[in-house]
Amino acid sequence: MDESLIAADEEGIPEGFAGQRMLVVPRAAVDRALRHPLTGKLLVTDAGHFPHAARHGRSRPQGAAEHVLLVCTGGSGWCRTGGTRFPVSRGGVVLLPADRPHAYGAAEQDPWTLWWLHFTGADAADLVRTAHEAAGGPVTHLRDPAPVASLVSQVIDALDTGPTLAALVRGSGAAWHALAHVVATGRRAPGPQxxxxxxxxxxxxxxxxxxxxxxxxxxxxxxxxxxxxxxxxxxxxxxxxxxxxxxxxxxxxxxxxxxxxxxxxxxxxxxxxxxxxxxxxxxxxxxxxxxxxxxxxxxx
Missing domain, CATH: 1.10.10.60 (Homeodomain-like)
Incomplete structure (x- = not known):
């Protein structure tokens, strides 16, 4: 798919994806949370679940303001960053640093199902860098993506209760756990699961x-x-x-x-x-x- 069409294609789906969930923390709440000693270290600003996301994609020539985590639990797609295009299939995890140009999209024939987070904070860049070092790049593979998808689901559930400090702390904790799981289990050798x-x-x-x-x-x-x-x-x-x-x-x-x-x-x-x-x-x-x-x- 031509990356130049991605943004237009996505905007052309006014109803989104059947069964989707998407939570966006109000930016005033984000600013307050980043000044708090707990949520200031790692804060989820957006989270969602896009099932069977036909024609989904993003092209960000200037990158995103936050770091981006994408977890594919079904179907397939692709990601382009740093001049390289990476295929993404079930179990694929994409970690995109903030302010880094990138594009990604679902495959036309078998569109991916995504669980995703945008996150920031004082320790966020170190977590992304550690994950890249463990995986050898921005895309890694989990033998079993379900535990990370479950943690993203817990982030969504936390944010869905409102932008209170307690909810943001719960979301941050689940996000820490998800990112740590990616670092620890990415590219794990095949075996019983x-x-x-x-x-x-x-x-x-x-x-x-x-x-x-x-x-x-x-x-x-x-x-x-x-x-x-x-x-x-x-x-x-x-x-x-x-x-x-x-x-x-x-x-x-x-x-x-x-x-x-x-x-x-x-x-x-x-x-x-x-x-x-x-x-x-x-x-x-x-x-x-x-x-x-x-x-x-x-x-x-």
Whole structure:
């Protein structure tokens, strides 16, 4: 694809990509966060997920104001920087330094699925440089991109709660973890790896009680939503959404058994905004209300 057409092509898709998520931190909040001792070291300014991103691409002759991380979990594309064009396929990770001219785009026949971050901060350039040294350049390959995609998803979830300091700190922590994973595991030698189902379950356990859509979960592990749902039902006996409810119910039991939190707080801690709905769901799964569960005789 001609890089000169990339920006125009992307602008020609007014609705974006089906199932996409994209969060942009207001620049006033970015300026404040960069002066904070925690988020000033590493701060995510933008994050997103573009599934099956046909005709997607960017051409930045002057580079971007922030460093850019792209993680491909399906399909393929390309990146051009420093006078070299690199192919990018599933497992490909692109790290582009700030202010460095670059262009990238999805393949026409099999467009990539991307999880991406823009980040800045006092330590950001050192992280990018370390990753380049480990990989021998701006593009590396992960045997399993799902853990990094999961961490980018956690960044998106954090930013989605609003540009509070707590949310930005959570996003920064997940971004640190993602970049460290790229440095430590890029170009890893072939060998046994977890199955797509195991990777999906690991993400759900790591992010519970936060809910993840089946489409987003499938794109992390390189399966279609229907295929992933079939594997859940075959091996776990439930759908991905039902499995998430089971995780939330398990956490609710822990809190009811091990804390004195009121039921409304237990509902909130397990991802239910409506305590009445939480109580109905708990009764459906345990044949008793949360209060009755807490008051039951010991040993039952």
């Amino acid at each position: 977890p199955s797509p189902l195991e990777r999906a379950v690991a993400h759900l356990r790591a992010t519970a009680p936060q809910r993840t859509s089946v489409a987003a979960l499938a794109s992390m592990v390189g399966l279609s939503p229907s295929h992933l749902s079939a594997r859940f039902r075959e091996h776990l006996g439930v759908s991905p959404l039902q499995y998430q409810v089971q995780l939330r119910m398990a956490r609710a039991r822990e809190l009811l058994d091990g804390t004195d939190l009121p039921v409304t707080a237990v509902a909130r801690e397990t991802g239910f905004d409506d305590p009445m709905y939480f109580s109905r769901q708990f009764h459906h799964h345990h044949a008793m209300t949360p209060t009755a569960y807490r008051d039951r005789p010991q040993g039952t």
